[in-house]
């Protein structure tokens with residue numbers, strides 16, 4: 001009896017403070033919908049979706065369609081809390097593309113903001129698969145290439161006519177957007193807002209904030225208040241945000257002067273001015289009123305999945321592996337061997353431990369498993385690069401090889417926890433216990449996506465078991481079986497482990513020696529430069 005009441009206590013729902021969050025649309029009550037039955041779907045988009053291998057829309061996509069293209073007609077801003085891998089990207093991309101498909105003049109009308117480059121690249125791919133079918137163009141602002149290259153892709157310059165010189169200081173009217181939809185990270189977005197001539201948000205009709213809870217923590221140059229201000233501002237508003245605008249706006253911050261045009265462009269004479277529609281999404285959407293207030297949502301509507309706030313993918317199985325701290329690498333290798341080369345992502349708690357663990361695993365001898373690291377330690381130039389031959393943008397080399405199946409195990413810090421969609425990942429391994437349930441959800445969500453099956457293993461010390469159990473109780477599915485690896489496979493690996501540890505020690509020493517040498521060299525160079533300057 002006592003146990004039952006304890007259980008019900010644990011299962012108790014957290015009641016959101018905001019009233020509109022207490023009456024959501026429950027996506028679990030919505031069925032998938034075949035494309036040919038989806039009302040109002042542009043036939044060109046149906047073909048594009050079919051080319052992507054999509055034959056029906058997932059429930060969250062149907063739910064959003066109903067609130068945007070369907071009877072809802074974009075009347076309310078949408079907050080979408082839906083599990084990892086449930087198809088949130090297409091849920092917002094499809095209605096936006098359909099709405100813009102009838103636009104007459106090209107200008108920037110939809111902005112999608114994501115926290116990282118690789119995520120932005122991934123989302124751009126989804127838009128690029130459907131938008132061209134209806135004549136729309138999609139741009140990317142992530143700092144992938146030089147700002148000059150990015151500007152030339154985003155802004156159309158007037159063609160030079162014979163005898164006419166292009167004046168770079170000429171009115172901005174000559175400059176037009178080359179894109180209808182822009183996928184951006186906050187940093188590069190602010191760069192363009194601050195200094196790209198002709199870059200304007202004045203026509204923006206749709207703003208998507210994906211991975212909202214993470215982005216709301218990212219206050220980079222106040223990107224959110226700036227975007228909101230620029231899409232609603234009159235001159236007066238602009239001045240309140242940048243009090244000294246009158247002196248510096250024309251030259252330094254020319255592009256900030258993105259005062260919205262009134263009239264036919266966005267509305268009808270005498271009628272209410274069309275507002276900017278917002279869609280915010282996450283698998284772990286915040287319920288914190290002060291955080292949500294930053295988004296300035298209009299009559300928001302929550303779409304969520306089931307009763308519980310934190311939901312794991314339906315076909316995800318969770319397992320725990322209990323072992324001593326110092327034997328964790330051994331257990332990990334034994335586990336990887338039992339998984340026989342299936343695609344796995346191994347999560348660690350930090351960038352440093354990712355590097356160390358990956359190095360150690362690669363010293364283990366003949367594992368017949370290709371293992372690489374993916375983390376914030378690698379410079380972005382290495383993590384993301386442009387393939388000049390095809391002109392395509394690719395994510396990190398390691399990620400690309402992982403996607404292609406050339407490597408089977410990717411060791412990662414939490415750089416990869418959110419949003420990344422890699423086909424065929426059947427296992428996620430938490431080498432280090434995640435600190436928060438949100439982290440568990442995002443890490444585990446790299447598998448069991450789009451209705452597929454997947455497993456999440458967590459390596460635990462005995463003293464972590466209770467905390468982990470408590471953490472899982474916050475989700476809709478707290479079942480977590482104990483997984484054992486055969487003890488003889490552990491014994492067989494012991495000598496290889498000892499030798500790998502020795503090699504790791506040597507490698508760490510040699511790396512820190514190299515680092516010291518580089519530091520010394522650069523400080524000598526600085527000193528020499530100072531000396532030269534003083535002589536001059």
Ligand SMILES: Nc1ncnc2c1ncn2[C@@H]1O[C@H](COP(=O)(O)OP(=O)(O)OP(=O)(O)O)[C@@H](O)[C@H]1O
Nearest residue numbers: 054056057058084085086087088089283419421450
């Ligand atoms: N209607 C559909 N039919 C088949 N596959 C789909 C459909 N919609 C999306 N997918 C696939 O489902 C996978 C997950 O989609 P997506 O990345 O949008 O999920 P998500 O909800 O944003 O996940 P996360 O919260 O982890 O970011 C992708 O591989 C996508 O191609």
